[in-house]
Amino acid sequence: MSELINNSAAELSGKLAAGEVTAVELTQAHLDRIAAVDGSINAFLHVNTDEALAVAAEVDAARSKGEELHPLAGVPIAVKDLIVTKGQPTTAGSRMLDGWLSPYDATVVRKIRAAKMPMLGKTNLDEFAMGSSTEHSAFGPTRNPWNLDRIPGGSGGGSAAAVAAFEAPLALGTDTGGSIRQPGAMTGTVGVKPTYGGVSRYGAIAMASSLDQIGPVTRTVLDSALLHELIGGHDPADSTSLTDPVGPLVEAAKMGNVSGLRIGVIKELNGEGYQDGVREKFQESLELLRGAGAEIVEVSCPNFDHALGAYYLIMPSEASSNLAKYDGVRFGNRVLPEGQTTIERVMGATREAGFGDEVKRRIILGTYALSAGYYDAYYGSAQKVRTLIQRDFDAAFSKVDVLISPTAPTTAFKLGEKLEDPLAMYLNDVATIPANLAGVPGLSLPGGLAEEDGLPVGIQLLAPVREDARLYRVGAVLETMLEEKWGGPLLAQAPELAEGRLQTEGAK
Numbered sequence: 001m002s003e004l005i006n007n008s009a010a011e012l013s014g015k016l017a018a019g020e021v022t023a024v025e026l027t028q029a030h031l032d033r034i035a036a037v038d039g040s041i042n043a044f045l046h047v048n049t050d051e052a053l054a055v056a057a058e059v060d061a062a063r064s065k066g067e068e069l070h071p072l073a074g075v076p077i078a079v080k081d082l083i084v085t086k087g088q089p090t091t092a093g094s095r096m097l098d099g100w101l102s103p104y105d106a107t108v109v110r111k112i113r114a115a116k117m118p119m120l121g122k123t124n125l126d127e128f129a130m131g132s133s134t135e136h137s138a139f140g141p142t143r144n145p146w147n148l149d150r151i152p153g154g155s156g157g158g159s160a161a162a163v164a165a166f167e168a169p170l171a172l173g174t175d176t177g178g179s180i181r182q183p184g185a186m187t188g189t190v191g192v193k194p195t196y197g198g199v200s201r202y203g204a205i206a207m208a209s210s211l212d213q214i215g216p217v218t219r220t221v222l223d224s225a226l227l228h229e230l231i232g233g234h235d236p237a238d239s240t241s242l243t244d245p246v247g248p249l250v251e252a253a254k255m256g257n258v259s260g261l262r263i264g265v266i267k268e269l270n271g272e273g274y275q276d277g278v279r280e281k282f283q284e285s286l287e288l289l290r291g292a293g294a295e296i297v298e299v300s301c302p303n304f305d306h307a308l309g310a311y312y313l314i315m316p317s318e319a320s321s322n323l324a325k326y327d328g329v330r331f332g333n334r335v336l337p338e339g340q341t342t343i344e345r346v347m348g349a350t351r352e353a354g355f356g357d358e359v360k361r362r363i364i365l366g367t368y369a370l371s372a373g374y375y376d377a378y379y380g381s382a383q384k385v386r387t388l389i390q391r392d393f394d395a396a397f398s399k400v401d402v403l404i405s406p407t408a409p410t411t412a413f414k415l416g417e418k419l420e421d422p423l424a425m426y427l428n429d430v431a432t433i434p435a436n437l438a439g440v441p442g443l444s445l446p447g448g449l450a451e452e453d454g455l456p457v458g459i460q461l462l463a464p465v466r467e468d469a470r471l472y473r474v475g476a477v478l479e480t481m482l483e484e485k486w487g488g489p490l491l492a493q494a495p496e497l498a499e500g501r502l503q504t505e506g507a508k
Contacts, residue, residue: 023074096354106203124158153183178432185458196439200235259293277450320366407458
């Protein structure tokens with residue numbers, strides 16, 4: 001297996017610019033890796049071999065002519081299959097859209113095409129992004145490269161697993177309640193949810209429009225900054241898009257110090273219900289930041305205790321509205337019922353066959369919450385709690401520069417362990433959901449391996465709205481200190497991953 005796949009995107013960019021490797025060689029190395037291991041992982045739903053190699057060849061030809069190229073030109077990328085791509089299938093992990101080809105590109109896809117980044121393919125996800133484990137995909141679960149008996153997180157487990165397994169150096173994900181950051185924690189990768197509106201959502205199939213956000217999935221903080229700067233910025237096609245400039249994210253990631261920064265430990269996100277190994281690695285990160293000159297203070301965000309309940313009213317309500325169009329008449333694969341064919345019967349047969357159990361559960365919950373007589377009691381009350389959570393963030397950021405917490409309360413659990421208990425599954429998002437409700441940016445980076453099971457732990461950083469650069473400044477410093485302690489990146493602590501092999505015990 002080529003050693004090229006072990007390099008970060010920034011390193012690969014440098015090798016391409018120096019002529020040490022061609023874009024075709026680099027793309028083929030990742031395609032070979034996908035062919036070798038993805039049968040065990042199931043990170044990809046579609047592999048885009050011909051187009052990826054054609055784009056790589058264009059990059060090599062342009063570079064040979066001395067043309068000016070984007071720094072990421074020729075660096076391969078994977079795209080979550082919730083983001084539409086012209087000429088490639090977009091399924092949203094659902095039978096409802098099986099085989100659908102989008103007639104247009106999402107704005108973020110248009111930007112990576114313009115930068116001439118070869119798209120390796122589309123990655124697996126929980127159906128319509130509804131899940132925390134990527135077990136709710138209609139096309140089978142994705143497995144965690146660290147241990148194939150474990151989940152990779154969700155809903156974007158395919159993107160995180162692809163990056164962790166060295167199938168792709170970069171990937172795009174979407175984050176509605178933690179679907180980039182939580183898989184990052186489970187797989188030892190870096191996941192970023194930008195400020196709401198900082199990256200265009202145009203072309204991302206909507207689940208909950210006031211919560212959804214596209215962001216980068218990478219192996220280093222610097223790589224996330226590079227990709228974030230590319231995909232960010234104002235988009236007239238997205239009515240929620242901010243007009244602010246993306247910001248000096250790469251510059252922030254290279255600052256190299258946190259001296260004088262005040263970092264707040266969220267009292268409500270570091271206590272009961274958190275695995276011992278998670279708390280231990282979190283405390284180690286705090287000590288490293290304190291040693292680097294940051295001031296660590298505890299802050300209280302009391303309404304975070306209600307965030308999970310508010311989220312699981314707001315999100316299903318918006319999802320039930322967004323998914324109403326999939327009826328077999330306007331959108332979605334049509335299923336004809338036996339006997340008399342009426343519009344109502346076609347809709348019923350289509351939704352019964354096209355949607356999985358988790359999607360049906362959330363549609364029913366959301367429709368109920370929005371129904372006459374219950375709107376104010378449920379959805380309206382949840383929006384009031386959302387306002388209180390935003391005020392908690394405002395109060396906290398008046399005292400500190402960034403907030404810090406574990407990304408998830410536990411490491412990756414076993415496949416099937418929580419499928420029969422939806423509430424237990426939902427609790428896995430307790431630390432990530434507040435950021436989506438408030439629209440603030442969040443970053444998860446590897447914090448080490450839990451002693452109990454040897455699986456990755458994630459550390460989450462949160463910053464005020466429009467202050468994404470602070471995440472990269474603090475995240476890059478903490479990443480450097482942790483890697484110095486470990487003697488290299490966290491993924492190098494799993495030799496079977498670093499050497500291009502997988503632990504196959506439990507694989508089917």
